Amino acid sequence: MKKSLTAALLAVLAVFAFVPAASASGHAELTDIQTSSHDGFERIVLLMDGLPSGSVSDEVTEVWDCAVDRRIPVAGQEVLRTTLFGAATYDENFRRTYTGPRNFVPQGLSNVKGVAISCDFEATLGIAVGYANPDSTHTVTTLTNPDRVVIDIYS
Incomplete structure (x- = not known):
């Protein structure tokens, strides 16, 4: 029993010894937000130092701050809310x-009317994008070299 417990502990330690950390802060860090217009x-673009561990997007009628009970105004007819897990606007020392x-x-931009940070709490970063055309569709992708999250709103 004692021998198998020791072997199991050594196996777990060996795994953790060779698994690199995702980043020094343990989360991706937002460094800039850029916007641009293209044909259609x-x-x-959310420029990042590292990439979030995952994301989810949905269309909403209102946006609320995830840390406090406060509505965030975002211009536009429709709002795309994207939540990035393992991301923030600060580093491991809480510097912005x-x-x-x-x-x-x-x-x-003609369709996109507003961009807001809707969540920045416990390594969860929310971005709300308001747009005028209710028939618009969207895609959210991650790209590397440099690391970034790209939100495209199609008219």
């Missing part, structure tokens, strides 16, 4: 890695 779609606006109207 508009793009929101993203210092830009937390709720803004992107310039030069």
Whole structure:
């Protein structure tokens, strides 16, 4: 019994000794938000240091701050809410890695009317994108080199 417990503990330690950490902070860090217009779609790029461990997106009528009971106004007819798991706007020492606006109207876009950070709590980062055309569709993808999350809103 004691021998098998020791062997099991050694096996677990061996696994953890060779598994690299995802990043120094344990989560991806947002560093910038960029927007651009393309033929047939508009793009929101979340530049990151690392990638989130996962994400989920849904269309909502209202956006609420995930940490406090407060509505976040986002311009547009429809709102795409994307939640990134294992991501934040700060590093392991709670220094801001993203210092830009937390709720803004992107310039030069016709469909996308607003972008807001809707959650930044316990390594969960929420981004809300408001848009004018209720028939718009969207895609959310991650890309590397550099690390980024790309949200495309198709008109």
